[in-house]
Amino acid sequence: MSDVAIAPRAQFFEDADRITHDTEHRRRIQTAMGKYYVSRYSRQALFRNWQEARQTAAETKWAALKELDKHLEAFERNATARGTQVHWTSTGEQARQVIVDIIRRHNARRIVKSKVMTSEEIHLNQLLEQLGYDVIESDLGEYIQQLKGEPPYHFVFPCMHLSREEISDLFENHLGTAQTHDPEELTMIARRVLRQKYIDADIGITGANFVVADTGMISITENEGNARLTAALPRVMITLVGIEKVLPKFSDLALFLPMLATAGTGQPLTGYNTMYAGPKQPGESDGPIEWHVIFLDNNRTALLADPQQRDALHCIRCGACLNVCPIFKNVGGLSYGTTYQGPIGSVITPHFRGLQDWKHLSGASSLCGACTETCPVKIDLHHHLLHNRRNAIDEKRGFLEGMLWRGFTFLINRPKLFSLSIKLGRLFQPLHALVKGTIFDPAAAWTKSRELPEVAHESFRDYWKRRQSK
Amino acid sequence: MTEREKIFTRIRDALKTQAPMPGHHGSSHKPHAISEARNAIAGARQWLPDPGADSAAWLEQFQKLSAELKTVVHLCNDEADVHSKLRELALAEGWRKVAAHRHPLISPAATAIALPALETDGGYDANEMAKCDVGITACDALVAQTGSIFLTTRSAGGRALSVLPPHHVVIAHRDQLVPDLPAAFELMTRLYGENQWPSMSTLITGPSRTGDIERILVLGAHGPRKLTVFLI
Ligand code: SF4
Numbered sequence: 001m002s003d004v005a006i007a008p009r010a011q012f013f014e015d016a017d018r019i020t021h022d023t024e025h026r027r028r029i030q031t032a033m034g035k036y037y038v039s040r041y042s043r044q045a046l047f048r049n050w051q052e053a054r055q056t057a058a059e060t061k062w063a064a065l066k067e068l069d070k071h072l073e074a075f076e077r078n079a080t081a082r083g084t085q086v087h088w089t090s091t092g093e094q095a096r097q098v099i100v101d102i103i104r105r106h107n108a109r110r111i112v113k114s115k116v117m118t119s120e121e122i123h124l125n126q127l128l129e130q131l132g133y134d135v136i137e138s139d140l141g142e143y144i145q146q147l148k149g150e151p152p153y154h155f156v157f158p159c160m161h162l163s164r165e166e167i168s169d170l171f172e173n174h175l176g177t178a179q180t181h182d183p184e185e186l187t188m189i190a191r192r193v194l195r196q197k198y199i200d201a202d203i204g205i206t207g208a209n210f211v212v213a214d215t216g217m218i219s220i221t222e223n224e225g226n227a228r229l230t231a232a233l234p235r236v237m238i239t240l241v242g243i244e245k246v247l248p249k250f251s252d253l254a255l256f257l258p259m260l261a262t263a264g265t266g267q268p269l270t271g272y273n274t275m276y277a278g279p280k281q282p283g284e285s286d287g288p289i290e291w292h293v294i295f296l297d298n299n300r301t302a303l304l305a306d307p308q309q310r311d312a313l314h315c316i317r318c319g320a321c322l323n324v325c326p327i328f329k330n331v332g333g334l335s336y337g338t339t340y341q342g343p344i345g346s347v348i349t350p351h352f353r354g355l356q357d358w359k360h361l362s363g364a365s366s367l368c369g370a371c372t373e374t375c376p377v378k379i380d381l382h383h384h385l386l387h388n389r390r391n392a393i394d395e396k397r398g399f400l401e402g403m404l405w406r407g408f409t410f411l412i413n414r415p416k417l418f419s420l421s422i423k424l425g426r427l428f429q430p431l432h433a434l435v436k437g438t439i440f441d442p443a444a445a446w447t448k449s450r451e452l453p454e455v456a457h458e459s460f461r462d463y464w465k466r467r468q469s470k
Numbered sequence: 471m472t473e474r475e476k477i478f479t480r481i482r483d484a485l486k487t488q489a490p491m492p493g494h495h496g497s498s499h500k501p502h503a504i505s506e507a508r509n510a511i512a513g514a515r516q517w518l519p520d521p522g523a524d525s526a527a528w529l530e531q532f533q534k535l536s537a538e539l540k541t542v543v544h545l546c547n548d549e550a551d552v553h554s555k556l557r558e559l560a561l562a563e564g565w566r567k568v569a570a571h572r573h574p575l576i577s578p579a580a581t582a583i584a585l586p587a588l589e590t591d592g593g594y595d596a597n598e599m600a601k602c603d604v605g606i607t608a609c610d611a612l613v614a615q616t617g618s619i620f621l622t623t624r625s626a627g628g629r630a631l632s633v634l635p636p637h638h639v640v641i642a643h644r645d646q647l648v649p650d651l652p653a654a655f656e657l658m659t660r661l662y663g664e665n666q667w668p669s670m671s672t673l674i675t676g677p678s679r680t681g682d683i684e685r686i687l688v689l690g691a692h693g694p695r696k697l698t699v700f701l702i
Contacts, residue, residue: 032685046519053517058492066488069481082669088474140691141682157682164683183683187691194692199596215667225633225678225693231670232629233596243477250659254651255514257673258616268519268535269616269651271679272633272693274672281669285571285590285628297477305484311492378492 008337009360015335016364025161029329032160036323039266047262057259058378061314064213064246065304071213071246072295078216079293082278087294092122095296099124099205099238102292103133106236108202112194114220114227115139116207117155117317118240118296120339121352124205136197138226140190147174153333155340156264156319161332194226204230204288208241209260209316215250216277218293221260223271231276237288239276243295244304244313250275256316263376264318303351309384312347314377321371321381327364336361343371347384355392362388419461426455514652521615521649528614528649535617539676540689542698549575552641552700553582559698560585560604563637569594569602571627575641576608590627596634605635605694609642610671611657612699615650618675619699620658622668629670638677638694643702 019025044050064071076086089095095118103111111133119125125146128135137146141158145151147170152158159167164181171177177189198204206227208218218239220227231237247256253273261267280287304310322328322342333341338349338361346361362385371381411418432452435441443452458466471479522531536543546552560568560583569588570580580587588598599605607626609619619640623629632638648654658671678693689695 028684035685047517048520049517053514055493056514056517062489062492066485068485069478072478072481082667088472088477090473090477094473138692139682140680144682157685159682160685162683167683183686184688186683187680187688191690191692195600198692199600217667223679223681224691226691228629228633228672229692232633243481251514251652251655254655255518258518258651265681267675268539269618269673269675271675271677272672273675274670276670277667278669281623284623284669285593285631286596287623287629287669295477297480301477301480301484304481305487307487307489310489314492 008357011337012331012335012360012364015337016331019332019335020330025332026330028161028163029332032157033323033329036266040262040320040323041266043262043266043268046268053255053259054376054378057255057376058311058314060247060252060255061377062311064248065244065310065313067248068243068246068304071248072211072243074213075211075216075246078214079278080216082216082281083291084216084278085290085292087292088297089294090297092296092298095122095240095294095298096124096127098292098294099240100127100131102236102238103128103203106202108133108236110134110197110201111136111203111205112197112201112230112234113137113142113205114207114222114230115142115158116205116240117339118207118242118298119205120151121298122240122296124240136194136201138194138197138224138230139222140187140224140226143190143194144170147171150334151339153341154319154322155317156322161334198226198229198233201230201234203236203238204234205238205240206230208239208245208293210247210253210256211241211245212250212253212275213246213248215275217250217275219253219257219273219275221257221270221273223265223267225272228272228274231274231288232286235289237276237279237291239291239293241293241295242300243297244300259376260316260318263316263320263374299352303348306351309347309351309387311377311379312344312351312381312384314379315344315348316377317344318376320374320376324370324374326366326368326370331364343381343385344379347379347381347388350388350392355388356396359388359392362386362392415461419459422455422459426457429455515650518650518652519615525644525647528647529644531614532612532617532647535614536676536699539617540697541617541676542696544698544700546700546702548702549578552702553579555700556583556606556639559639563603565603567602568604568606569599569631569635570606571608571631573608573625573627575643576606576627579641580606590631594628596630599630599634602635604637604639605631605633606639606641607632609640609646610661611654612642612647612701613649613651613654613673614647616673616675618654618673619697620654620671620673622658622662622672623670624668632672632674633678633693636690636694637696637698638674640697640699641702642699647701 087098137143144159153161209221210219257273261270279291328342338345350358365385369382567586572591609621610625611620677697678691680691
């Protein structure tokens with residue numbers, strides 16, 4: 001399923017290196033995040049007790065996962081009672097097959113999508129385009145990224161790295177529109193193009209932010225109204241969602257919706273929070289005649305099976321951990337090479353796509369803990385980065401690293417030998433200058449961007465002896 | 471085994487080991503019952519932003535947030551007042567066609583504007599609705615805490631009427647204003663209860679917006695550029 005041309009690790013280091021040296025890029029990200037900080041933390045301050053709200057949200061998600069099977073069954077029961085068709089898929093391949101079958105059955109040609117992160121996970125657009133369907137992303141940021149031929153940069157702010165000039169160029173090239181550097185005019189260009197698409201589309205595909213078990217609803221959070229149009233006008237609606245998105249009760253939304261809005265963008269509530277309970281019901285004036293909800297596992301059960309990291313499935317994809325992450329702000333979203341960027345992406349991608357291929361992301365962290373601190377559902381993100389590092393080593397020990405540690409253990413257990421090696425080190429350190437920066441430098445990886453600290457003139461043991469003998 | 475059974479088997483196998491409670495560090499599981507106060511709806515209420523103590527405060531909060539969100543709120547004495555304000559608005563914005571639904575508050579208002587009107591009840595042509603300048607709807611509740619409007623496909627003439635036309639006008643009574651989200655969700659459950667749920671319910675907070683281009687706020691991304699509430 002993975003279609004990465006070069007190894008993820010090499011790609012990450014290459015791209016991260018390039019972006020960290022691109023000061024214009026970093027300035028743009030810093031400005032955007034600066035705005036986020038102001039609105040988010042002033043909105044959070046209006047909560048009477050944000051910390052208790054977080055704890056409640058975390059416990060609600062914990063309880064939801066604890067009985068995940070029961071909640072999913074309840075959802076299915078309640079949703080099918082109103083005519084919703086529920087599908088279960090273990091892999092991306094299966095999910096794609098279910099979607100293609102629905103499209104074929106309806107002889108559909110035109111497909112409009114609102115933001116569906118899970119569809120990035122299963123590379124749905126590529127497949128549908130290959131099969132010759134007209135697929136269009138309707139979220140403005142996603143639409144811009146689709147024109148650009150790039151995956152989303154940030155799973156909440158898909159094109160935050162582009163300037164208005166770049167967007168204007170894109171529109172000129174693809175849509176033949178005149179240059180304009182006014183964000184409002186640019187938005188109106190997209191509005192005009194996309195409006196007719198909703199009306200003409202045969203099928204609308206959406207994602208979901210929450211699956212409500214006790215009422216059999218899914219809840220979609222958005223600002224633009226594109227998801228609402230996608231779910232209103234086409235004849236057939238398809239919703240693709242991960243199995244972990246469950247909330248036990250309808251009333252839980254009263255807490256989760258404002259928390260998602262506050263942590264995600266600093267709004268009191270996101271523009272539209274829409275709950276769908278079925279296809280068009282008798283007596284209703286519009287809506288799809290068929291609604292398919294497709295549940296996707298795609299290794300979520302593997303993460304569920306790890307009790308230590310299970311809480312990573314609490315994630316409500318608010319994006320806050322990316323916004324506060326010093327690594328994200330320097331390496332940028334595309335460097336990750338993942339569907340989910342930032343700390344949460346570094347934590348879950350190894351579970352979804354293989355630990356050995358993606359363990360490097362857990363190493364790319366200062367472990368400052370800003371992510372854990374900001375997470376509205378209290379996921380222990382920075383500890384999970386450590387868990388991934390440990391698990392990667394437990395699974396596959398590097399030969400050289402193992403030798404090094406064994407040598408060190410041998411030395412440190414023999415005081416005489418240890419102090420001798422310190423003395424030798426002091427003696428030979430000046431020689432290091434001769435090889436520094438060349439291929440013969442044994443400490444090359446370290447000295448590339450740092451100075452090797454000087455070995456102390458007197459070891460602590462010697463100092464102690466001297467002090468005692470005074 | 472069907473794929474469904476396989477997934478449920480994996481879930482049940484995974485859940486044989488319990489995960490530690492959030493906020494309790496350490497690898498061994500310490501079982502705690504979720505505290506009733508936290509989980510109960512009243513629990514969430516006490517941590518959310520304060521909507522104020524009485525209906526006057528709620529109204530003030532609703533108006534304050536609406537102003538921030540760029541929702542226009544008109545306080546009206548009666549329906550006749552709504553109708554005359556609507557006629558002024560129609561003239562000022564040069565409306566040529568309106569879309570509405572059959573409802574004791576809405577139908578008289580649509581008639582009062584005296585313009586060609588599309589009614590969504592029983593189905594309509596989306597291309598025709600796209601030509602309308604305004605969609606006029608009722609709603610189920612207004613939420614002071616967040617400046618939101620709660621409506622459903624049943625109370626507001628379908629899924630598209632409140633999102634496709636470039637201007638969404640809501641007509642509501644002042645007693646539809648509830649203090650906070652928990653109260654709004656309680657109300658919805660009371661109204662629609664067991665399996666009477668409309669196929670769509672939505673909480674609308676301000677006109678359609680995006681910040682996707684350089685995080686600069688633009689109104690009217692896909693949905694309405696304007697949102698006006700007439701409160702009787
Ligand atoms: S891990 Fe937490 S902070 Fe990060 S996106 Fe998920 S919910 Fe938000």
